[in-house]
Amino acid sequence: MIAGAGLIAAGGLIALIGVLVSGSAISTALRQYYRDLEVPPGEVLKHTWGQTKAAAAAGTAAWQQHNGIQQTRA
Numbered sequence: 001m002i003a004g005a006g007l008i009a010a011g012g013l014i015a016l017i018g019v020l021v022s023g024s025a026i027s028t029a030l031r032q033y034y035r036d037l038e039v040p041p042g043e044v045l046k047h048t049w050g051q052t053k054a055a056a057a058a059g060t061a062a063w064q065q066h067n068g069i070q071q072t073r074a
Contacts, residue, residue, distance in 0.1 A: 034041070
């Protein structure tokens with residue numbers, strides 16, 4: 001019984017060390033990735049959001065024109 005508890009504790013310690021080492025490696029890799037980006041993620045998001053809004057407006061206008069709905073500006 002004591003040997004089993006010791007093995008479980010040792011396994012938990014090894015797993016904890018693995019989590020810490022892999023977490024450190026991932027955070028280092030992510031920092032390097034963001035440092036190497038030419039355009040910051042926030043700027044990419046703003047550009048993509050603008051494209052999304054333009055596409056939605058174009059789709060709405062095309063649907064309304066196809067169905068003969070008058071566009072009203074409020």
